[in-house]
Amino acid sequence: MKKYLSVILLCCAGLAVWAQPLRLGVAGVTHDHLWGMLPAIEKGEIDVVGVWEADIRYIGDNLLTPLLPKDRFYGSLEEMLDRTHPEAVVAYGSIKQHLDVVRACAPRGIHIMVEKPLAASVKDASEMAALARRYGILLLTNYETTWYSSNAWVKQRLGELGPLFRIEVYDGHEGPREIGCSERFLEWLTDPVLNGGGAVVDFGCYGANLATWLLDGREPKWVYAILRQNKPAVYPKVDDDALIILDYGDVSVYIGASWCWPKGRKDMFVYGLDGHIYQQTADTVSGWIKGETIPEQSLPALEAPYNNSFRYLEAAVRGEISIGKADTGALENNLTVVKILDAAKRSARTGKRVKLR
The missing domain is CATH 3.30.360.10 (Dihydrodipicolinate Reductase; domain 2)
Structure with missing residues (x-):
């Protein structure tokens, strides 16, 4: 009986971990689409573990500032990734900056979702794709x-x-x-x-x-x-x-x-x-x-996870859906x-x- 109870408890523990909100890092805060994160944060649908912004003017002055502790904001992308270990990163900076995000995240095995479009040039897109494929990460693009x-x-x-x-x-x-x-x-x-x-x-x-x-x-x-x-x-x-x-x-x-x-x-x-x-x-x-x-x-x-970018990202990262x-x-x-x-x-x-x- 104890053996079966242990198995049940282990399974339940596994399900509890699986049901945890996606641990997200945020790369950049200058994109106005950042407002789309606010309801998801307030409802506990995502767990923003770290935020990086290259421009010192906006590290402590952005839409996420009122919702997160000060120690979750970083001026170094690499430091944010290494300290917080997000499951995925969402990019809310310039389109040109997407390349920097992929260069930092891909070798660390961190999945990425950028705001549309994927890249500012064919050259950037090609390097980003090569890195994503080399390190086996998802590199998704979000469109409304x-x-x-x-x-x-x-x-x-x-x-x-x-x-x-x-x-x-x-x-x-x-x-x-x-x-x-x-x-x-x-x-x-x-x-x-x-x-x-x-x-x-x-x-x-x-x-x-x-x-x-x-x-x-x-x-x-x-x-x-x-x-x-x-x-x-x-x-x-x-x-x-x-x-x-x-x-x-x-x-x-x-x-x-x-x-x-x-x-x-x-x-x-x-x-x-x-x-x-x-x-x-x-x-x-x-x-x-x-x-x-x-x-x-x-x-x-549409039904979840196809009605929301963060639910879609979570489902993709955790292997609940496949992407053609x-x-x-x-x-x-x-x-x-x-x-x-x-x-x-x-x-x-x-x-x-x-x-x-």
Whole structure:
């Protein structure tokens, strides 16, 4: 009896450990998406064991300061990792800084989730991918649109549309300064090196990511793009409006990425020979398939872990789910995204269609 009781107690202890919140390190605090961590911290869904910030101005002055003890904030990324031993790190600094995070975390076997896009350049992305593969860590990319039930519904109904021939993806808002983004965010978001570009990167990545997912990881044959500065006085260093056309041979993808929309949007149209779907909001869709109108409808939220970036990261790190190469958060998908954005910038400079590198 004692033997069986011991086994039961050991199993329960194991389950208790497994059920503990994910131990997270935070790399950077200048990304305004950091606010997304606050509810998860307050609800005890994640355990932030350490926070690193390179800029001394923000180590003690950021959104996490009121929620965490002072001794959890570090000016050295390596020290934070070695003292706190997180299961994973989430990156909330500049896109250029993602490379530094991977260089520090990968050799220590620490998994990583960065905010979109994966990297500021193909060169950075290639080094990051090589490190992740060498050390066997997850390197995921977080997009708001991954958690949209409307996008999951589009993917589910894709086969009913017949042969696809066009996808149109529109993302953006009135502009980061116009909507009140913080100065610490704007410092790098509007820098061509630290962010990799303007609207073409900030919002062009969504369309590239969704197209790669919907088309099962395929890469376009050609990329053509037009980048504009409609507000040069506001954004003198980078583009604020981008049109990207991806040519897959049988499918054309139009990506409209802008800091000039009169109203914020993240919507998509998918066209096949037998029907079309309009993904209108995070949870609203409509369409027409094989002569039948699909009236506008609201969809329920996705079930965990596909409804939340931190739950998804936890499930991936702890082996509860597997991630396909074409999935929106996957390394392979996001390498393609970076290559598409690179091609778009090269096309805009030359005025010609270009191939991926």
